[in-house]
Amino acid sequence: MLCQNCQEREASVHYTQVVNGQKKEMHLCEQCAQGEGYMDFANENLSLHHFLTNMFPFDQTKDQSQQQMTSAQTIKCEGCGLTYHEFRHQGKFGCSQCYEAFSDYLDPIFKRVHSGNTEHVGKIPKRLGGNLHKHREINQLQEQMQQKINEEDFEEAANIRDRIRHLKEELHDDHGGEA
Amino acid sequence: MSLQDFINDAISPWMNDEGQDSDIVLSTRIRLARNLEQVPFPTSGDQSSQEKVLQHIEQEFNNQSYEDFKKFQLVKMADTEPVEKRVLVEKHLMSPNLAENSQTGAVLISENEQASVMINEEDHLRIQLYYPGLGLSEALQQAQKLDDWFEERTRYAFNEEKGYLTSCPTNVGTGLRASVMMHLPALTMTNQMTRMAPEINKLGLVVRGIYGEGSEALGALYQISNQMTLGKSEEDIIQDLQSVVSQVIESERQSREWVMQQSGIQLEDRIFRSYGVLAHSRIIESKEAAKCLSDVRLGIDLGLIKNISKTILNELMVLTQPGFLQHYAKKSLQPGERDWFRANLIRERLQLEQY
Numbered sequence: 001m002l003c004q005n006c007q008e009r010e011a012s013v014h015y016t017q018v019v020n021g022q023k024k025e026m027h028l029c030e031q032c033a034q035g036e037g038y039m040d041f042a043n044e045n046l047s048l049h050h051f052l053t054n055m056f057p058f059d060q061t062k063d064q065s066q067q068q069m070t071s072a073q074t075i076k077c078e079g080c081g082l083t084y085h086e087f088r089h090q091g092k093f094g095c096s097q098c099y100e101a102f103s104d105y106l107d108p109i110f111k112r113v114h115s116g117n118t119e120h121v122g123k124i125p126k127r128l129g130g131n132l133h134k135h136r137e138i139n140q141l142q143e144q145m146q147q148k149i150n151e152e153d154f155e156e157a158a159n160i161r162d163r164i165r166h167l168k169e170e171l172h173d174d175h176g177g178e179a
Numbered sequence: 180m181s182l183q184d185f186i187n188d189a190i191s192p193w194m195n196d197e198g199q200d201s202d203i204v205l206s207t208r209i210r211l212a213r214n215l216e217q218v219p220f221p222t223s224g225d226q227s228s229q230e231k232v233l234q235h236i237e238q239e240f241n242n243q244s245y246e247d248f249k250k251f252q253l254v255k256m257a258d259t260e261p262v263e264k265r266v267l268v269e270k271h272l273m274s275p276n277l278a279e280n281s282q283t284g285a286v287l288i289s290e291n292e293q294a295s296v297m298i299n300e301e302d303h304l305r306i307q308l309y310y311p312g313l314g315l316s317e318a319l320q321q322a323q324k325l326d327d328w329f330e331e332r333t334r335y336a337f338n339e340e341k342g343y344l345t346s347c348p349t350n351v352g353t354g355l356r357a358s359v360m361m362h363l364p365a366l367t368m369t370n371q372m373t374r375m376a377p378e379i380n381k382l383g384l385v386v387r388g389i390y391g392e393g394s395e396a397l398g399a400l401y402q403i404s405n406q407m408t409l410g411k412s413e414e415d416i417i418q419d420l421q422s423v424v425s426q427v428i429e430s431e432r433q434s435r436e437w438v439m440q441q442s443g444i445q446l447e448d449r450i451f452r453s454y455g456v457l458a459h460s461r462i463i464e465s466k467e468a469a470k471c472l473s474d475v476r477l478g479i480d481l482g483l484i485k486n487i488s489k490t491i492l493n494e495l496m497v498l499t500q501p502g503f504l505q506h507y508a509k510k511s512l513q514p515g516e517r518d519w520f521r522a523n524l525i526r527e528r529l530q531l532e533q534y
Binding site: 030079080090092093094095096099106109110113114116117118119120121122123124125127132 | 214216217218219220222223225301323326327330334335336337338339340341342343344345346347348349351352353355370373383406407408409410411412413416
């Protein structure tokens, strides 16, 4: 099939556009598709914003009934006064408390933006200390230990138990040091 | 160092160091988004809290040095002329968004311009660090240190489950955006970029043209960066980006070789025509300039053009943008006049190289 635009090159980009309910099929070559802006590397912010504002309506129909969503719309952040409705519209939070205020509705958004993830596993501010890292590591190790026990790999489970014990001792020492 | 000195030099001092894979990777950038605890984000529009943030940063960090980053200088948008702002944007030391926040926006720039910290952009702080060539883990390490330095004198908004809290849900968690600027002429010439870009997007990374609007990647310059900031550690984010970038580098090298073998004389012709245009034209549009600069840089990398320094692409891509041209002309220029000044500037720059 020849490109509908230049009638010269082979069409390799096929897409369907729906305008006012009218379906329109286009077959273009790569050059023309790029020229027409159908394959653009759009401005990062613009596309992310677009992406965000577009995906909210999808949330509505998916999990929650219309009624629940209407009540969600009116939730207001005490910190900055932003409503959930406004947040949905602008795609930006107003303050750190918004994260708490809208927390019931945010995970689906985070999942979509961050490939299914909802929990931070990276850097932790120093002021919160290595303790947080250690608590988190202990939790993870405990899960691993349980799994090993279920798999009846008791030798490995015992190794993990020793590591947990060691970390707990360190935590205790840290605490003693601070006091 | 005064602002005047900053903008007189299109090339930031750090750019003169040659990094790893610098025939293809022009620079690496790490950006960390941070907000202060219990202060509304700049997106809330609350002016008085933004002013307090700015005052705090000015007091604590203006004229301070930290390890390799000497003498941070605070440039306030309120005291900066539009053309100077434009120049800072063209040097990638700040974003166009910040230039618009003329009340409380500011940028803290280290003397070698390797580190810059935007204040009251979308987030209270955006720590940026550049590295020549490909240097993701080095750049991350340095950025983390700078982050720790800032943290000593501020309290970040942080939540144990969600990490560093940011204005936009796309940055929450690590607040890290790592990006690599690449010159990919052979992949562009052989139309492979249009195929590769969607593949790279599927891996959770973003590819986009750096200069030019919309779909065009002017001068075959692309930026590849991570999209995900939550649920992955900083080191893993860097690792994943690194492995894709390494593959792109490999493909570009192979394509260069292939084009040389298949159509060496045509490529050589194209490169030297572009060189001729740059060396002799009297009027040149930015689009044509970008294309020719990319060709000439490829010619240098392939060893076809000798006695021109490699940095010419980086340097002239910055210098021939409207802000710098007007700075060079010392007056504001109409679009037609810009093309004339651009041609002059490029000729003069090339003459510096020839003897």
